Amino acid sequence: MLSPEAFRESYPEDELAEELPDSPIGSLRDLQYLYGKLYTLATTGGGEYAPYLTPDAAGDLVDTDDSLIVVRVDVSGEEPQLADDDIGPVQVRRYTKDLIQQVGHCKYPAARGIDHSVTHQAGRNSDPEKLARYAKERLTKWATDDVVTETADEHPDGWIIDRLAEIGDNETALETIEETLTRKLGGESATSLLTVQIKTESDGDYQWPGDIDVFREAMRQRKLSKLVTKNKAKDSSGDATDLVTGRPARTVGTSEDPQNYFLGKQLEKFPGLDIENAWRSHPISEDAAITVMNAETFVEACTYRTFGAKVYYLPYVFGRLTPETVYQLYGLLYRVVEDGGDTTPIEQAHIDQREQDLADQRFRFYVSAVMPHQMSRYDVFGETLNGRLHYPKELAFTHNRFVETVSVFNTSTEWTAPLPTNEKWGLLSGSDEQLHAVATGWYFYQTFAERDDDAADADDPRIEALVSVLSGDAISVDVLLGEYVDRIIDDQTDEDDHEGFPAFLVASQFAQLCALADADDLDLLKTTDSSKEPITYEPSYERHTMDNHFAADGGHPAEPKLESFINDTPALSPDHDDDPESVSSERRGAFLLGALVGDIGSYQEYSENRSTTLVDQYPVKSITRSRIKKVTQETVAKTLTYTRKEKKQSGIYPGTKAEHIVERLRETILDPDPDDWEIDTDDLRFYYALGVTYGMNDHPDWNQTDSDADDPAETEEEH
Structure with missing residues (x-):
């Protein structure tokens, strides 16, 4: 295959222009035809018979x-x-x-x-x-x-x-x-x-x-004779207008296809198929069909497997084809082929764009996923020609920016940030591999319920989420919450790998949820339920917003930290309450209960040396609308018990333990009756789990405290 430099030299602009289709890419067949044309020029040259040769076979x-x-x-x-x-x-x-x-x-x-x-x-x-x-x-x-x-x-x-x-x-x-x-x-x-x-x-x-x-x-x-006799057809051919070139031609109905589309057994493409008349349903000329078949090398290079499916991410020139843009497209395809699968076509396109300073709007991508259903049968879903590199790239960038800079995961105070980070967790580390994670689906594999890829089906929400991100479509909040909760419950109840509450998982899920909501106004989240609409709003966290929350009179930093987190999280904020009994208020109640369970559970583990804590006693799967009030009452009672114990031991404890949480809980759960709540169970459980993660992380930042002790003047000057 010619190198990009040799290709440009072999086909000057005027000569290449004669080989290109007259119209812009408007269908998958147009795209395959262009790929086949470029492959033929790069391997066997031009001419009437060149598309029929198979130089790669040997x-x-x-x-x-x-x-x-x-x-x-x-x-x-x-x-x-x-x-x-x-x-x-x-x-x-x-x-x-x-x-x-x-x-x-x-x-x-x-x-x-x-x-x-x-x-x-x-x-x-x-x-x-x-x-x-x-x-x-x-x-x-x-x-x-x-x-x-x-x-x-x-x-x-x-x-x-x-x-x-x-x-x-x-x-x-x-x-x-x-x-x-x-x-x-x-x-x-x-x-x-x-x-x-x-x-x-x-x-x-x-x-x-x-x-x-x-x-x-x-x-x-x-070779042409095989295009009309596949799937036991006798002669599936006839005179019609070629759907690729738009010219009258002898068309064939059972030609091969790089993606196994439009075959006799693919019923969603050929409903009610009469195999002998397939050429009427999908008329493609003989020469165009052969050229399309030659697209296979480029198509396969721009394909990768994940979750038991094949994901196609095929770049093409947006708008009118010109020799210069086609040179650039050929260069991208050539490098993907030469790479041999070490990087996804998404990453290679990003490298090309960065190194060659290509305009993002110059290329679009055909995106689809194909799931084998049974022998020679395939399910095709998520198909679009509107994919853009901007979508996965922006999501990866937004996620890393969110984890690395905003106050939810960062603080320069003597108190921890609301949620934990961990360099060993890709979604909590601002990893350089984030684009790879998004492109391959690993981004969702880390947070969605686990499945057996060998038994995957076309309804796999991980595939749906991946294809949605690649094509710029929105993911349902309901799907996300359901997957998140199932994964949390599985991790929390896995007896073979039980390491306590999966706080890093929950923090990763929340980072993902916020990144999807905040990804450069891409609208990657959707819901048909108005009560969940606040979850789709981007959060208003800024860098180190906790820094100025110390009370002038020396008050405890945990209270303003909680206030700030709730107010800046649209799903929890009172600003999104339609009335005092809104779902946002109910969600806030679930979060506050989780925060108290996490806070007291950590106290039990580290101060009381208990192996079983409230976090274990009230796992996520046990939280329902019918039980939440009872759990709250028992947790508050346990909190008061430890309050009296500490006050008795020291004689100086100023008030109720975790008072900043308890007082808000009284307003959201203990006084209203949760039996009348409308919040969905997955919604309730996820924000309860988020609260547990918050509560477990709500303590002094020992590293920061040690640093401050070494040079208190420096800390005072900074703040």
Whole structure:
């Protein structure tokens, strides 16, 4: 395949412009056609027959020993005969790059049968006996194939193929081929292409199949014949307007497709399919169909697997195609192919954009995911041509900015930030790999309920979320909360890997939720439930908003910290309450209960040395509307017990333990009756879990305290 520099040199702007489609990319077929056209130009060049060749099929044979076996036939005389010159009837040589065009190989990807071209690819390490059989079949099988003989009958040079078939009837000649080939191979096995050379003039040279028009036309017709007989069709073809070029043509209905679309068994693409009339439902011309098939190398390079599905992320030029933009597109596709799958096409597009200073709006991306349903059947979902690199890139950037800078995860005070961070957790570390995580779906794998990828189905919410982000569509808040809660419950109840409450998981989920809401006004969150609408709003956290919350009279920092977090979190803020009994108020109550459970649970663990705490006693799965009031009463009672105990021991405890939480709880849960609440269970449980995480992290920042003790003047100056 030509390098981008060689491609530009081989196809100057005026020449490339003649090869490009006239109209902008408007469908997947248009995109596949462009890919196929670029691949053909980069591998086999231009011309009528170039799209029919398959140079990559035997690409690994180039420059290897004994990789090309040539049967040499002289048809210049009255009777065809094997070559009797110094080279002899059979030549064994290396298959080199300069011979790719000349041997004219066209692979037929079937377990049985011969390749479309007279040139045939043998299996790996075939023994001499098998190679001899393949060599003879160039004369006995390919030359006598029905499609080949029909082509020969209609072509002025068809007599060449007829002569080839004649010598195939000569048993002496066939024995000579086998004996000569076996001798030249020395009894060793080989991996080879097998072809012929033909001498048509007595004083002429031996010619390769790629130099003889009737061989190329026979190859073309053999390949085309397969486009109308797939899935047991007899002849699915007819005259119609080609959906790619817009021109009248003979169209085919059962052609192959790089993405397995529009096949007979794919019922969502062909509802009520009559296989013989498939060309009416999806008319694509013969040459366009072949060009589309040639898109496979680029399509597969821009494809990756995750969650048991294949995700397609195919770049294309937005708007009118110009040689310059196509050069850039080819460069991107070439680098993705050469990368060999080490990076996703999303990351490669980002690298190209950054290194070559490409405008983000220049490219769009076809996005879809394909889930195998059963043998030869596929579910296609999330399909769009409106994907943009901006969507996953902006989400990755927003997530990292959120974790690294805002007060929820950062503070310069003597008190911890509301939520914990951990460098070993990708979603809490501001990782450089965040774009990779978003692109591959790892971003959602870390926070959604775990599933067996081998048993995944098309309703997998991880795939839906991934495709939504890649295409700029919104994810349902209900789906997120449901997945989050299921994962929290699974992690909290996993007896084989039980390490206590999954605080880092909850913090990661909340960071993700906020990043989706805040990603450069992309509107990546949606809900049909007005009560959940505040969750979709971007939070108003700023960098280190806790810094100025110390009371002038030396008050406790935990109270303004809680006040600030609630007010700046739209899902919890009273500013979004329609009335005192709104769902936001109920959500706030669940969060406050969790905060108290987390706070007192931590106290029990570290001060009371208890192995089972309130956090274990009231796991997330136990929290429901019918139980929340009872849990609150018991938690407050336990809080008062520890308050009296500490006051008795020290005699100086100024008030109720965790008073800043308890007083707000009285307003939200103890006085109103939760039996009348309207909040959904997943909503209730997630914000309860968020509260537990907050409460467990609500304590002095010991690292900050130690630092301040070393240089109190510096701290005072900073604040």
